[in-house]
Amino acid sequence: MPRHVSDDEEPLEDTTAALTLHNKRTERMQRKKVTRDKKRDAIVNLTKLPTELILEALKYLEPRDVFCFSFTNRRFLSLVDANASVIGDAIIASRYTILSQCFPVPKLLSSVEPSLRTLLTDVGRQVQLGIHKRPYQHIQSPDAEQLCTCLTCILTWNNLGLVLDFAHWQDNLDTGRPIPMLPRGKSPEWNSDLIARNARIAWRAVENSLWHARILEIHLDSTVRSIKRHAKNKGNKRTHVAMTDEDAALRTDSFLVKHGPPSLEFPYHRDEYYML
Numbered sequence: 150m151p152r153h154v155s156d157d158e159e160p161l162e163d164t165t166a167a168l169t170l171h172n173k174r175t176e177r178m179q180r181k182k183v184t185r186d187k188k189r190d191a192i193v194n195l196t197k198l199p200t201e202l203i204l205e206a207l208k209y210l211e212p213r214d215v216f217c218f219s220f221t222n223r224r225f226l227s228l229v230d231a232n233a234s235v236i237g238d239a240i241i242a243s244r245y246t247i248l249s250q251c252f253p254v255p256k257l258l259s260s261v262e263p264s265l266r267t268l269l270t271d272v273g274r275q276v277q278l279g280i281h282k283r284p285y286q287h288i289q290s291p292d293a294e295q296l297c298t299c300l301t302c303i304l305t306w307n308n309l310g311l312v313l314d315f316a317h318w319q320d321n322l323d324t325g326r327p328i329p330m331l332p333r334g335k336s337p338e339w340n341s342d343l344i345a346r347n348a349r350i351a352w353r354a355v356e357n358s359l360w361h362a363r364i365l366e367i368h369l370d371s372t373v374r375s376i377k378r379h380a381k382n383k384g385n386k387r388t389h390v391a392m393t394d395e396d397a398a399l400r401t402d403s404f405l406v407k408h409g410p411p412s413l414e415f416p417y418h419r420d421e422y423y424m425l
Contacts, residue, residue: 208239237358255302
């Protein structure tokens with residue numbers, strides 16, 4: 150039967166606790182753990198560096214590597230997002246000074262003087278711009294409600310889309326596989342998805358210089374591959390930029406200051422990529 154506690158008796162207190170182990174093996178393991186922790190803490194890694202040093206280091210990377218770095222953890226993702234324009238501007242200034250002049254980004258309509266916005270978005274003017282805004286099969290037309298549609302900005306928008314589409318077909322051009330030709334006035338789902346994807350990337354570049362740097366990096370790769378491809382074609386007697394293996398390995402556009410043929414003709418369809 151249960152024992153009843155009388156009023157003048159104190160309740161029992163549970164003082165159960167884990168036994169402290171005191172033996173040589175346990176103490177030896179604890180000493181080793183302390184030593185390992187000290188060595189681990191002494192190792193310098195990126196997560197322990199101050200933000201200022203990390204940002205300086207990122208400015209020396211290629212845009213692709215900066216994006217890969219940002220996927221490491223939430224802190225690095227937030228760091229890159231918050232400083233994307235600073236990083237992008239520095240990378241462009243050190244790696245893509247020539248290409249950035251050839252392929253600038255259009256201006257946002259919101260950055261245009263208010264008195265000019267109404268003129269730019271006027272329906273009659275947009276109709277007159279039809280020859281420049283006609284829907285290409287490989288480029289998405291600019292949004293007149295979001296982007297400035299002066300002639301310069303239209304052309305710069307088209308160029309960004311062209312750069313991304315041209316890069317997409319580099320493997321076909323390198324291997325000799327034909328680029329699919331589209332029926333006139335038709336756009337299969339795969340093509341619509343491709344030009345929509347390119348437009349999203351171009352739009353990010355308008356707002357973010359790190360994405361602009363990424364597009365320039367992509368086009369530098371396309372340019373290097375194109376020069377190599379045409380240099381191997383003994384039947385092609387056109388002038389080419391004199392690019393060495395060392396020039397290509399630098400991963401900058403500095404070699405493009407050399408003499409070469411300017412590309413003035415806009416490729417209105419993908420069939421013109423073969424000789425671009």
